Amino acid sequence: MSLDPVVLFFILGLCAGLVRAEMRLPSAIYEFLSIILLLAIGLKGGIELSKQSIGDLLPDTMAVVAMGFVLPLLAFPLLRYIGRLEKVDAASVAAHYGSVSVGTYAVAVTYLTAQQIYFEEYMPLFLVLLEVPAILVGIVLVRGISKNTRWGKLLHEVFLGKSVVLLLGGLLIGWVAGPEGVESIAGLFFDPFKGVLALFLLEMGLIAASQVSCLRRYGLFLLGFGVVFPIFSGLIGGGLGVMLGLSIGGTMLLATLAASASYIAVPAAMRIALPEANPTLSLTAALGITFPFNIIFGIPLYHKFAEYFHTIGG
């Protein structure tokens, strides 16, 4: 297995963090990089949407959203009854794993591109659609559909978070401006994309390493969950991909989306919506276990899933 340079940057960050090297990206730079990634991914998807008939995508879209509601509902009982987490913690972790990680998606796309494997370019649409449902499920699992919950404020927070706005904004701009329009801004968003991702992953490695100290506190169950649940949801995502008739690349991306866990949008939303949940618990799992696992081992594995499903499904 030869590793892509972006994965090497992640490993560099991980190692530097583990030996406690005095290094970190300024947070303004980290945000800059993530803004470029989000917009670039959105723009790419939008360009493709401009070539598609939206009506054709509607059934797939609905199936993917449904998966966004189902995944946290599968995670919750495992966390609550096997992991014996408090109800609110189980709901919060479930919301993280039902939602998605943009960084993981970007690495998966890089993986496919490097191997010149075709995938449906409108996948960013699914990415943005999968951000939100799990958050809603997590909240309802704890609060019910109670009128006491300040839904207005919550939905505002959830639907107008930075990543949703930038992905959706990118999609719309790409859709309106089309391939030639977007071409003119390629010099910031597309040409340096993979380098931007590399630097982003360097910082993610540093952050992931700093989560390791929390790992011990939460024990083996969390470690196991952070590895096993992604594989399980990767299978679901891959299965859905084949059912929707996606290519091998597209199937692999949907598996990756399903397998990835959010570490930006969901933590922020949970802090407002379910403040009594332990924020370190979810973040340690999503950022300290699942993200590294997916980047290094998961993505090639989900590729295998997609190939296998296509063999048996085709």
Place this chain on the structure above:
Amino acid sequence: MSLDPVVLFFILGLCAGLVRAEMRLPSAIYEFLSIILLLAIGLKGGIELSKQSIGDLLPDTMAVVAMGFVLPLLAFPLLRYIGRLEKVDAASVAAHYGSVSVGTYAVAVTYLTAQQIYFEEYMPLFLVLLEVPAILVGIVLVRGISKNTRWGKLLHEVFLGKSVVLLLGGLLIGWVAGPEGVESIAGLFFDPFKGVLALFLLEMGLIAASQVSCLRRYGLFLLGFGVVFPIFSGLIGGGLGVMLGLSIGGTMLLATLAASASYIAVPAAMRIALPEANPTLSLTAALGITFPFNIIFGIPLYHKFAEYFHTIGG
């Protein structure tokens, strides 16, 4: 009217700001982008100057500087006697509208480039020349040429502000290094230029949206002034452009410069020079009204002006 992607980014920012999405560019990034824009614009102009005989440009230069002194003198009585602003506020707003906006200029250049319309590449020289005169007029309108004014400190502030230094520095470096020299740094300053502008405009949209709440406070006169005065000064700039024998593109750019209002250099200078002026008033007008108006409607309009003037002038 098909909108350029950079304008779409501005509109995205505007919308995100109006629905109060939790989003903003870190201020370090905003500064980074604006430094790149200023230097890139300066460098472009400097390369062109290296091909020109400076002597040939002297008459045009003096005419443009004269316009920089005249525009605020036209704005002032309107603000004072029709708008019934305090003297100091009228002078401050006049200074903002007499000076120029680099962001607006950059969008206008993008507009011309996208439509492959020729313009005189040395226009950045006019851009930097127009920054300062209006500030001096604003101060003199209130203070007179009084010896009490600490002119030393003021002139230092005005002539050594960030945007003047970067534009002028870019001009000089472009002039000294010439086309081949500057070519080597194109990878940061020219290739990503339009993407950088897009991101810059995203943040400007967010900022402009946050000014809207101030709009109500100042009422209809300010709204009217912020739209009508740019059209009026755009006509003056366009007229001067034709008189100087500029191309349609150059005429349109000079109209845009005249029509644009400063929201960076002048607010900072006014805070030092005329602190009793209400800073929100000017900023709301320049940033909340005139900037969006120019980006979305003004620039195509000034193009029309230029074409019309050329028809009757040529």
Place this chain on the structure above:
Amino acid sequence: MSLDPVVLFFILGLCAGLVRAEMRLPSAIYEFLSIILLLAIGLKGGIELSKQSIGDLLPDTMAVVAMGFVLPLLAFPLLRYIGRLEKVDAASVAAHYGSVSVGTYAVAVTYLTAQQIYFEEYMPLFLVLLEVPAILVGIVLVRGISKNTRWGKLLHEVFLGKSVVLLLGGLLIGWVAGPEGVESIAGLFFDPFKGVLALFLLEMGLIAASQVSCLRRYGLFLLGFGVVFPIFSGLIGGGLGVMLGLSIGGTMLLATLAASASYIAVPAAMRIALPEANPTLSLTAALGITFPFNIIFGIPLYHKFAEYFHTIGG
């Protein structure tokens, strides 16, 4: 002598700083630029190493490390007995001048590239190897090899400083990923490299200018040392380069490394290891005198050295 644009940016910063223009790069941006420079330099070197047999480089490597130990030992007596500095200050300044400046190295590479002069691409290996030895020498000169010194903490600080980690990380990634792998991230690290260096030097010029006020405090000796010692160590580095059979370009780079003085890694290490040393003294010399001297005059001079040595040596 026609100046490269990156040098013009440095001079622009210097001038802007000297006239006290209100300008500076946000520190997050300065860090961003320096991270890109460090990684890019490391990656370039690593790609080359992947083509070399490491065994072949071992003798050269050891000779260069030896130079890193010798240079501060040469500087120390000059500073102590001619400059009459306190022992600890002499040791600290010696450590700065024995170590290297990445910015100076980058300008030297740019100089060679612009003139299309060949050099051994694995030079970044020497760059990273020269960072550390002088720091150790500086500490031992003051503390001896005393058991009281908290060597563990010190070595951690010295070997895991940001620039060592990024250079070394870049080297390793370049080495593992090879030319094609690294090609994919060129859009961030290589294409904008020279522009990034230009902006970096703009800020360095501003910083260097702010050191000038300290110059007066330390008088003529420091000024002389900051110019004469680099010339002297440049001769040593150049001589070693010829002895190792390096090309003219490689010889010039080794001379430049020897002549350059650290202003990032060493100041940070000294503040921990030798806190009683006056930090302003060393920084004024390295940043306020030697860096500008090297950028503007030193690099062409070391090129002459290399040519001369090759004439007599070859």
Place this chain on the structure above:
Amino acid sequence: MFTRRTKLITIITESALEHTLIDDFDRLGAGGYTITNARGKGYTGVRDGRWPTDSNIRVEVICDTELADTIAEHIIKTYYRDYAVMVYIGDVTVVKPDKSGKGS
């Protein structure tokens, strides 16, 4: 020139609460507030700002004793259980040009 002895209440808490606290202050009638970014450690652990959910703000409100107590009580009651929160009150003398001041 006029001086008035009054209270300075300082709240150190999670950045996530910034907007909520500002709304609270407006509702409770504070004349103003000042916020700086901070990092720290307390009972809930290290909050070093490496991750957005891990950063603190340091909020100051100058107000009379009564309002300081109201604010303190509100914050302790509303946020103390679920969030990283530290609240303390000190005495300061505010200086203004005249008795009414700019704001009151």
Place this chain on the structure above:
Amino acid sequence: MFTRRTKLITIITESALEHTLIDDFDRLGAGGYTITNARGKGYTGVRDGRWPTDSNIRVEVICDTELADTIAEHIIKTYYRDYAVMVYIGDVTVVKPDKSGKGS
């Protein structure tokens, strides 16, 4: 170790005044100052730092009662009318190795 009861004057004002205030402190004879970036709200409205002209600084000067009063008076007289300004004074005990301290 030596301790001395003295004053801490805090000024919260517009970032634009930073250089001017520093000059003032030097002229009035302050031994030092400490500045942090801040945002806030007061009588002159919200200053949330989104735009350069909208950001605050929080300035602290440790000095004796007399100088604190001089500084407060100077600032109120010079800047209060036209700028966003809040000034307050508190009591602190400075700790130094000996009576003279490093600086005096």
Place this chain on the structure above:
Amino acid sequence: MFTRRTKLITIITESALEHTLIDDFDRLGAGGYTITNARGKGYTGVRDGRWPTDSNIRVEVICDTELADTIAEHIIKTYYRDYAVMVYIGDVTVVKPDKSGKGS
């Protein structure tokens, strides 16, 4: 609601000392600390944060009188000679939900 009068010790020093100070606090038994970035001027000159070695931090620790004295003494003894350091102590009233508080 429970309030306790206690001490607030503030240390303004070089950013380079951040990790060392944090270790010191842990060792001396402080329950927490809060840090903000700062710039300033003092006896050792201007520290305006333009260069990494020139930036300050402003560290606050809330603790009882005894620990405040211990911390102050430790810092003065260990760092005062070679580093830019300012230490001062003030009185504050900490507000907690009950006598034991979250942390003790």
